[in-house]
Amino acid sequence: MQMHDCWVLASNNQGKLAEFQALFDRANLQLTIVNQAALGIDDAVEDGLSFVENAIIKARHAAKASGLPAIADDSGLCVPVLGNAPGIYSARYAGVHGDDAANNQKLLDELLPYRTDVPIEAFFVCALALVQHADDPMPVIAIGRWQGQILPSPRGEGGFGYDPLFFVPTLNKSAAELDKSTKNAISHRGLALQALLAQLVHA
Numbered sequence: 001m002q003m004h005d006c007w008v009l010a011s012n013n014q015g016k017l018a019e020f021q022a023l024f025d026r027a028n029l030q031l032t033i034v035n036q037a038a039l040g041i042d043d044a045v046e047d048g049l050s051f052v053e054n055a056i057i058k059a060r061h062a063a064k065a066s067g068l069p070a071i072a073d074d075s076g077l078c079v080p081v082l083g084n085a086p087g088i089y090s091a092r093y094a095g096v097h098g099d100d101a102a103n104n105q106k107l108l109d110e111l112l113p114y115r116t117d118v119p120i121e122a123f124f125v126c127a128l129a130l131v132q133h134a135d136d137p138m139p140v141i142a143i144g145r146w147q148g149q150i151l152p153s154p155r156g157e158g159g160f161g162y163d164p165l166f167f168v169p170t171l172n173k174s175a176a177e178l179d180k181s182t183k184n185a186i187s188h189r190g191l192a193l194q195a196l197l198a199q200l201v202h203a
Contacts, residue, residue: 006032007130010062010072012043013091013098015160020073022184023193034068041065051076051088051127056139064134071196075126075188077162079107079150081114090162104154104165111150119149124166126188128196140199144192148175159183 009020017035024033044061048054051074058072076090086093086107094102111120124146129139146168154164156176163175168186175183184190 005030006034006068008039008041008062008066008068008070009033009035010041010044010058010070011035012037013160016073016075016189019180019184019187019189020193022180023190026184027193027197029197033071034066036062036066036070039066046074046088048074049088051125052129052141052143054088055127055129055141056131059129059131059139060134060136063131063136067133069130069132071128071130073126073128073189073192075124077107077122077124077166079111079120079122081120082110085110100161104162107150107162107165108152115152119167119169121147122150122166123147124162124188126192128192130196130200140196142192142196142199144188144190144195146186146188146191 009017011017021033041062044058046054046057048057054074055072058074059070062070062072074088076087078084078087090103091097094106096102114120126144128142131139149167149169151165151167151174155174156164158178159176166175168175171178
């Protein structure tokens with residue numbers, strides 16, 4: 001696949017932007033990543049019914065506004081005992097987009113009836129979409145999934161979103177307690193980007 005030397009990252013989430021920049025730097029890509037906020041591009045209307053649909057919507061929106069290839073992610077937390085909620089509504093679970101504290105509290109409240117000695121399983125999902133232009137008929141899609149459990153109370157000061165509640169049993173730490181390089185290597189976003197880059201290399 002022929003790659004333009006500049007991509008737009010379709011996100012205005014500062015935590016997500018920082019993670020992506022670290023992931024791109026680590027991948028040593030010979031391209032420049034510009035976030036859509038720097039180009040004055042507003043958030044897209046995310047009216048898809050899946051992570052993949054929303055990622056494509058955001059990528060096409062950024063590509064159309066910028067005239068450049070665009071990469072977008074849609075990610076969230078899925079808790080099977082809640083029917084995989086909050087899912088695609090993770091960022092606005094409590095009603096206000098991006099209110100991490102309220103979202104975390106609502107999740108804890110919703111899980112109270114399910115609290116036993118058995119850990120509550122959960123997983124993060126990240127769907128990435130890369131389009132070469134707004135009407136690209138063949139977006140490149142990659143999905144990453146990070147398995148874990150939900151803690152009864154927040155732990156750690158790092159990360160963002162649901163990271164303080166997301167426990168990684170293999171490391172005995174919450175996502176918010178991981179250093180950035182460790183998190184980027186094993187997270188849903190890191191795994192999705194690795195899968196995306198593998199597709200580009202072999203395209």
